[in-house]
Amino acid sequence: MDRVVYLDNNATTMVDPEVLEAMLPFLTERYGNPSSIHSFGGEVGAEVDRARMNVSKLLGADYDYEIVFTGTGTESDNMAILGTIAYYKEKKHIITSRVEHPAILALCKKLERDGYHVTYVPVDSHGNLDMDMLRDSVTEHTAVVSIMYANNETGVIFPVEEIGAFLKQRGVPFHVDAVQAAGKIPIDVNKINCDLLTISGHKFHAPKGVGALYVRRGTRMRPVNYGGHQEKGRRPGTENVPGIIGMGKAAELAVEHLKNHDGMKRLRDKLEKGLLSQFKNSMLNGDSESRVPNTTNIGFEFIEGEAILLYLDDKKIAASSGSACSSGSLEPSHVLRAMGVPFTCAHGSIRYSLSRFTTEEEIDYTLSVMPEIVDRLLSISPYWDNEKKVCKPVNF
Amino acid sequence: MWDYTDKVKELYKNPKNVGSIPDANATAEVGSIVCGDALKLYMKIDENHVITDAKFETFGCGSAIASSSALTEMIKGKKVEDVEHISNQDIVKFLGGLPDEKMHCSVMGGEALEKALKNWRGIKTDREEDVEGEILCQCFGVTDGLIRRVIRENHLTTVEDVTNYTKAGGACGSCIPKIEDILAEELDNKKKEPEKKAEKKPLTNMRRIQLIDETINNVIRPILQEDRGDIELIDVDGKDVYVALRGSCSNCLVSNVTLKNLVEGKLREFVEEDIIVHESQK
Numbered sequence: 001m002d003r004v005v006y007l008d009n010n011a012t013t014m015v016d017p018e019v020l021e022a023m024l025p026f027l028t029e030r031y032g033n034p035s036s037i038h039s040f041g042g043e044v045g046a047e048v049d050r051a052r053m054n055v056s057k058l059l060g061a062d063y064d065y066e067i068v069f070t071g072t073g074t075e076s077d078n079m080a081i082l083g084t085i086a087y088y089k090e091k092k093h094i095i096t097s098r099v100e101h102p103a104i105l106a107l108c109k110k111l112e113r114d115g116y117h118v119t120y121v122p123v124d125s126h127g128n129l130d131m132d133m134l135r136d137s138v139t140e141h142t143a144v145v146s147i148m149y150a151n152n153e154t155g156v157i158f159p160v161e162e163i164g165a166f167l168k169q170r171g172v173p174f175h176v177d178a179v180q181a182a183g184k185i186p187i188d189v190n191k192i193n194c195d196l197l198t199i200s201g202h203k204f205h206a207p208k209g210v211g212a213l214y215v216r217r218g219t220r221m222r223p224v225n226y227g228g229h230q231e232k233g234r235r236p237g238t239e240n241v242p243g244i245i246g247m248g249k250a251a252e253l254a255v256e257h258l259k260n261h262d263g264m265k266r267l268r269d270k271l272e273k274g275l276l277s278q279f280k281n282s283m284l285n286g287d288s289e290s291r292v293p294n295t296t297n298i299g300f301e302f303i304e305g306e307a308i309l310l311y312l313d314d315k316k317i318a319a320s321s322g323s324a325c326s327s328g329s330l331e332p333s334h335v336l337r338a339m340g341v342p343f344t345c346a347h348g349s350i351r352y353s354l355s356r357f358t359t360e361e362e363i364d365y366t367l368s369v370m371p372e373i374v375d376r377l378l379s380i381s382p383y384w385d386n387e388k389k390v391c392k393p394v395n396f
Numbered sequence: 397m398w399d400y401t402d403k404v405k406e407l408y409k410n411p412k413n414v415g416s417i418p419d420a421n422a423t424a425e426v427g428s429i430v431c432g433d434a435l436k437l438y439m440k441i442d443e444n445h446v447i448t449d450a451k452f453e454t455f456g457c458g459s460a461i462a463s464s465s466a467l468t469e470m471i472k473g474k475k476v477e478d479v480e481h482i483s484n485q486d487i488v489k490f491l492g493g494l495p496d497e498k499m500h501c502s503v504m505g506g507e508a509l510e511k512a513l514k515n516w517r518g519i520k521t522d523r524e525e526d527v528e529g530e531i532l533c534q535c536f537g538v539t540d541g542l543i544r545r546v547i548r549e550n551h552l553t554t555v556e557d558v559t560n561y562t563k564a565g566g567a568c569g570s571c572i573p574k575i576e577d578i579l580a581e582e583l584d585n586k587k588k589e590p591e592k593k594a595e596k597k598p599l600t601n602m603r604r605i606q607l608i609d610e611t612i613n614n615v616i617r618p619i620l621q622e623d624r625g626d627i628e629l630i631d632v633d634g635k636d637v638y639v640a641l642r643g644s645c646s647n648c649l650v651s652n653v654t655l656k657n658l659v660e661g662k663l664r665e666f667v668e669e670d671i672i673v674h675e676s677q678k
Contacts, residue, residue, distance in 0.1 A: 304432065306457035310408060323432065323457070331535075331567050332432070347432045347455075380414050380461060382436035382453035383429060 005317045005362040009203075010152050010180060010295060010353035015246070016205040022249040023207070026242040034239055035230065044241055051248020058251040059178075059197060059214050060188035068213045068234045069244050073179040073200030074103035076213035077146070079235070080175040080196040081107055083221035084144040085116070088173075091143035095119045097129055097158070098338040100148055104177060105334070121147075126287040127156035127339050135166060144173045149181035149197075153322055153335040153351055154286030155295025157185070164193030173219065179203055183254040184261075184292040195219045201243065205355070206250035210243030257356050265293035267363050268354050272296040274367040279374055281391070285322075285341055285349055294354040297322070299336075299345030302384050302391060303377040308350055311373040317366055322349040344383075400458060401492035407462035412469055415451045422516035424508045431536050431563065433460045433501065437467070437508040441516055445476040452508075459491075459498040466490045467505040480513055482506065483549050484561070499561040503546055532574050535567035540578060547582045555579065599668060605632050611666040612639070616659055627659065630676040637663060638676040651675070 006014070032041030034048050049064065056064045070076045081094070081104070094111065096104055098120045108118045119137040122130050129147070138145070145167055150157045160176050167174045175196040178187055183204025189197055197214040201207060215221065215234065227236030276282055281301035300308065305323025312319055322333035323346075331337065332346040341349065352366070378384040385392045400408075420438035427434035433456030440449040450468040454461050466487050471479045484502035488494050494502055529541040546552065546561045555575050559566045565575050599607070612629050620627055626642035639659060641651050652675075660673040 302429070302455065304456050304460070307408065307461060310458045314409060343430045347429070380411065380453060381455045382425065382434055383455055 001316050001362070001365055003316070005365060007352040007354060007358070007362075007366065008318045008320050009355040009358075010155075010351065011320055012202045012208065013205045013355050014357060015207050016250060016253055018253060019206055019246045019249045023242045023246040026245050034241060035228070048239055048241060048244050051244045051251075054248040054251040054255075055199075055212055056214075058182065058187065058255055059199070060186075060190055061214055062190070063217055065232065066189075066214055066217055068215055068231045069239060069247070070211040070213055070235050071209060071240065073101075073177070073198055073203070073211045076198035076200070076211045077101070077103040077175075077177055078107055079213055079224050080198060080221075081111075081144060081146060082224045083234075084173050084175070084196070084219075085111070086222040086224075087220045088143040091141050093117045093119070093139060093141040093143060095121065095134065095137055095142060095145040095147075097121045097123065097147055099123055099127065099151055099153075099335045100146070101152060101177060101179065104146055104148075117141075123156075123338050125340050127151060127154045127285070127335070128287055128290070129158050131159065131162065134163065138167070138170055138172055142172050144175055146175040146177065149176050149178040149187070150184065150292045150295075151286070151335060152180045153333055154297045154339075155180070155292040155353075156286045157181070157290045157292060160192045160194065164191075168193045180295075181292060183250070183258070184294055186258050189214055189216065196221075201247035201250060204250050204254050206247040207243055210240050210247045212247065261293050261356075264354055264356055264358065267358055267360060268294055268296055268352075270360075271352060271354075271363045271366060272298070274363075275370060278367070278371060281345075283345060285336060285339065295351065296353075297349055297351045299341060300348040300350065300374060301345040302381045303348045303374065305348050305350060307377055308348065308373060311376065312350075312369075315369045315373070317369070320351045320353070322351065323347045398458070398495050398498070400462075400495070403466075403490070403492045404459055404462040404494065407465040407491070408458035411454075411461050411465040413451045413465060413472065414453070416453060417449055417451050420449075420451075422512040424511035424515055426504050426507045426511060427456070428537070429455055433457065433504060435460070435464050435504050435508050437464075437512050439471070439512055439516070441476060447471050447474055447476065447479070456501065456504075457498070459494055460501040460504065462491055463487050463494075463501040463505045464508075467509060471509065476513060476516075479509070482509055484546070485549060496557075496560045499550075500563050503542075503561050507542070532578075533562075533564035533567075533571045536563040538562050538564040540574075543575065543578055544582060547579065553579065553583070601634075604635075604667065607667045608632055608637055608663060608671075611663055612659075615662050615666065619658065620654075625654075635668065635671050637671055637673050639673060640676045 030044055032044040034041060034045030036042060052064045052067045055067045092115060094108060094116055096108055112118050121134045147158055147160060147163055149160055164174055174194045176192060176194045177198045179198060179200045181187055182199040195216045199212050201210040223234055225236055230236050230239055275298050276284060279300060283299050285297040285299050305321030309319060309321050322336045336346045336349055379386050383392055417438040417440055420440055422439040422441050425436045436453040438451045439447050442448050450472045452464040452468050454464040470482060470490055484506040487502040487505045529539050531537055532540045532543060543558060543562055543564055550561060552558055552561060555565055555572055558564055558575050565572045609629060612627060617627055624644045628640045628642055630640055631638040655673055655675055660671060663671040
């Protein structure tokens, strides 16, 4: 392979060339401020609104003004929670899941220190949410429920429509972190019945540094930042115009490509089946059915994830791991731990995430180099009998 | 992405001495698959105490593989007596450095060597004997003995350091207060050490003057010369030392500070605790 085989699209994606092309004028001659009275700026404002329309279409929103552009997915997540609890000041209870992104979990930890009570709904071994517990924990003190649409590590999709219908009935605000769903599966905010929904541009072929928060018409929240009138005062500050234009174009393209996602799913399945059948000592992390079509997370027993990534890197393949060592923490990822993935392979879990640019050749190449890498690391492992090709009986 | 040295990269890509030695007479296993890294060390030691062969098996990340490979290279063909004091720092040096968060990989190497040599000498190292005190970190099975040793050998000062080197405190964090206590004790012990040394050997007048002269010439003067200053030893009267600052130091506004902090400080460190430095007017 003469170029990098990029299988880390849940981390970030390539900017689509068409997106770049749409952005370029706004980095050069069309530099006007969208808020200006003169047409040089005003015309840029019209383009920002066109981008807003495209993003609203991607999410199935009724009104364009329900889209608030932000800087990142993390910012949108924070704005959704902080803005809502600032409005419902007397309610001190938040519900989320144990496998959320740190953008939500770290914020909830902080709010716990500030006196909030947070319920972290657990998941089962397939990564599916404990719906009974979620339903049971809702009370009249619940200020907001925040649940992710799809998990970043396993790709498992949560039943947000079911949750949304229940919460609507109970009158509890519902935020969905859809960062890993946007561009991968169709999103319809009206089917979900959510009040707030977060997306991030760079996860679906827009550049980094632009996100959006869907805020349903009539949703009660207070601004988190104060300043100008931009984004109707919800997110003051001069807009990241090139980023917003890029996100608008990326949303438009995503709507097109979502009509035919079978190709990506076929390649993901080919990779997954190929790996699981080649390696006896491997297992799939996450529900095999309810999943976004680009992600597979596979645990390789008795070898360590960072070592696999380094050997893959040597073969010019970029992937990701939930292992402790690769992140600098000392425990495997909170997602794998919440799922109770056996420790024999939690440390050896690799996430491969594809995009619409992934080719069959790249998948075949990855499948062809994996045996060499796994065998090499097994031959170093103290838990592997190289002659009998079985796990050694050891005291863990 | 970790900032691994070329040596680390070379050794995890092409580790040396991988495998087991069926007739090894010194073996050790440290770490565990639960914790995310484990090392099994095999050595063959002959009757002249020469390590004729050394091999390893490692479950772990790139730096764990590189540390293990480095250890076997450092001990192969050497006499036991020449390598038994190899510490994690020596392994880190061999590798040209490791990221802070990866220091525990080198500690695993040092631990394995020590344990394997005990095994060769016939000293029992089953769980009971090996703990060197109580298990402090339940999550990673780290003992206070190991924590103390690593603090001393690597001059650690913070809980974060201890976690990077031993993993202790890196999961649930419930042992952090205990680690803080140990750190405080060790730092306290360290402070007391020089006092003990000073008490042990009362200096003769001759030896004192010799040491003062050496310290000024070899330690203090080079520092002052960096700022185009200089120093001259004028007289020694018991523990009162008379010096004159020269060069740019002579009309420096902070020469008093230099005298007290640098000159007196260094003389107290290298000669005697109660030296008093005076500026000579000559």
